[in-house]
Amino acid sequence: MVNIEQQQAKERILNASIQLFSQKGYDGTRVSEIAEVAKVTKALIYYYFKSKEEILDHLVHSLLENAAAMTMDFIHTNIVQMIKDGRLDILPDRLHFMDKAAIECFLENAQVYFEQVLDYVLEYRQIIRILMLESLKDSKHHNELFQLMDFTRSDEGNLILKTISAVDQEFSYSHDLLVFNFFYTICPLLNFAVYYDEYQALSGLSGNQLRTAFLRSSQIIFRSLITGQDILLKNHGVKLKNQV
Numbered sequence: 001m002v003n004i005e006q007q008q009a010k011e012r013i014l015n016a017s018i019q020l021f022s023q024k025g026y027d028g029t030r031v032s033e034i035a036e037v038a039k040v041t042k043a044l045i046y047y048y049f050k051s052k053e054e055i056l057d058h059l060v061h062s063l064l065e066n067a068a069a070m071t072m073d074f075i076h077t078n079i080v081q082m083i084k085d086g087r088l089d090i091l092p093d094r095l096h097f098m099d100k101a102a103i104e105c106f107l108e109n110a111q112v113y114f115e116q117v118l119d120y121v122l123e124y125r126q127i128i129r130i131l132m133l134e135s136l137k138d139s140k141h142h143n144e145l146f147q148l149m150d151f152t153r154s155d156e157g158n159l160i161l162k163t164i165s166a167v168d169q170e171f172s173y174s175h176d177l178l179v180f181n182f183f184y185t186i187c188p189l190l191n192f193a194v195y196y197d198e199y200q201a202l203s204g205l206s207g208n209q210l211r212t213a214f215l216r217s218s219q220i221i222f223r224s225l226i227t228g229q230d231i232l233l234k235n236h237g238v239k240l241k242n243q244v
Contacts, residue, residue: 013038017056027137067117067120072163088106094234114215121192125193125197128193
């Protein structure tokens with residue numbers, strides 16, 4: 001069993017890694033530097049992690065695992081439960097709510113969930129900054145950021161798709177919804193977290209003012225999908241100029 005001192009040493013290693021990876025980049029950080037900042041020996045680092053690569057893998061896995069847990073909790077307690085209660089019907093191109101009260105309940109719960117995710121990415125923004133930097137390089141870790149797309153991939157391995165389909169088989173991801181989820185939901189959250197400190201310093205806004213402004217903007221985008229008692233998953237009415 002890991003004692004308290006060992007756990008504290010491991011946490012120092014991870015925190016030092018986050019600090020250095022964020023400041024110097026993953027490739028520019030040496031294990032000896034991590035040991036110096038964490039105030040441990042290199043041997044202790046290799047006791048917990050086989051390599052520097054394994055440290056980053058651990059950080060990424062923890063980030064994604066916690067995000068997935070929050071998402072699945074929202075799916076179970078809101079979408080799945082509303083389907084079972086007869087308040088929500090998933091159609092091929094929309095979420096159809098039985099009445100105005102049902103859609104308002106969903107929107108309220110969705111806002112709480114979004115705020116939880118926002119606070120989470122802000123708390124771990126240094127790790128996200130590392131992933132953003134790596135995603136722009138031709139490195140072994142450049143695809144780590146895109147693991148977030150696993151939440152919306154259209155195959156049986158997608159736990160969200162599997163969970164919702166178990167109670168309503170009409171649920172599926174359109175190409176439009178996949179693009180929207182990544183570029184208008186995931187990417188804005190990540191960008192906000194990465195540039196949060198710099199934007200706050202330049203704008204003169206307090207942390208609370210900046211967070212509130214971002215949430216308001218996100219609500220405007222999300223509510224643009226609502227028509228009557230439906231949340232559109234695909235908008236058939238929009239025709240692009242060069243669309244075939």
